[in-house]
Structures are given as structure tokens and as C-alpha cells.
Amino acid sequence: xxxxxxxxxxxxxxxxxxxxxxxxxxxxxxxxxxxxxxxxxxxxxxxxxxxxxxxxxxxxxxxxxxxxxxxxxxxxxxxxxxxxxxxxxxxxxxxxxxxxxxxxxxxxxxx
Numbered sequence: 001x002x003x004x005x006x007x008x009x010x011x012x013x014x015x016x017x018x019x020x021x022x023x024x025x026x027x028x029x030x031x032x033x034x035x036x037x038x039x040x041x042x043x044x045x046x047x048x049x050x051x052x053x054x055x056x057x058x059x060x061x062x063x064x065x066x067x068x069x070x071x072x073x074x075x076x077x078x079x080x081x082x083x084x085x086x087x088x089x090x091x092x093x094x095x096x097x098x099x100x101x102x103x104x105x106x107x108x109x110x111x
Contacts, residue, residue: 001013001029001069001070001071001072001073001075002014002055002056002071002072003058003071004065004069004071005058007064007065008045008060008061008062008064008065009058009059009060009061010058010059010061010065011055011056011057011058011059012027012050012055012056012075013053013054013055013056014054015050015054015055015056016050016054017050017051017052017053017054018049018050019049019050019054020047020048020049020050021044021047021048021049021056021059021077022044022047023044023045023046023047024043024044025043025044025077026041026042026043026044026080027041027042027044027075027076027077027080028040028041028042028075028076028080028081028082029069029073029074029075029076030073031066031068031069031070031073032068032070033066033067033068034068038066038068038083038110038111039081039082039083040065040066040069040082040109040111041080041081041082041109042061042062042063042065043061043062044059044060044061045059045060045061045062046059046060047059063109063111066111082109082110083109083110084107084108084109084110085107085108085110086105086106086107087105087106087107087108090105090106090107091103091104091105092104092105
């Protein structure tokens with residue numbers, strides 16, 4: 001992570017020259033909040049390309065960046081993951097045929 005302009009705008013550094021983040025890509029990073037280790041999963045809102053120094057222009061992110069992030073923190077771009085909790089009462093099984101049951105559920109990111 002290079003800089004945070006505001007809670008929904010940031011830049012990344014140490015990327016390969018010409019590396020492109022495309023709108024809809026995800027990234028993750030670890031941070032500390034109130035003494036607890038946390039993980040944030042975010043979506044890129046604008047397509048940007050790293051310059052000759054490996055730094056991106058400012059780009060939008062969702063959800064907004066929470067308190068506790070650290071500049072220079074490593075960011076996971078390949079197979080980023082977040083921590084989620086199932087919403088109570090949202091698990092819904094659905095039988096597709098005599099041998100296949102599909103489960104759907106709702107979850108919220110545990111930021």
C-alpha cells in the first residue's frame with residue numbers, strides 16, 4: 001500500500017511496471033483494529049496501470065478503508081481472501097434433483 005487519499009481512494013506501489021488493476025478486481029491486506037488482527041477484502045473501482053516506478057494512480061475502492069490500515073503494508077492481489085460471517089437464518093437448501101442439493105446463504109465481511 002502506497003498512500004491513502006481518503007477512505008475510498010488509495011494508491012499501490014512495488015508493482016511491476018505496466019501492471020494493470022482492472023475495475024472489479026479484488027485485493028486484500030491485513031491490519032490491526034483495537035488490538036485485533038483483521039483482514040480486509042476490497043474491490044477496485046477504477047482501472048489503473050502502474051507507472052515506471054511501479055506506482056498506480058489513485059483509484060477508488062469499496063468498501064471504504066477502515067481505521068487500522070498501515071501504509072507500506074503488503075497487499076494480496078493473487079487469490080485475495082476476506083473473513084466473512086454467515087447472516088443468521090440465511091442458509092437455504094434447495095434440492096435440484098434426487099442426488100443434488102444446492103445451498104445458498106448470505107454473508108457479510110467481518111471488518
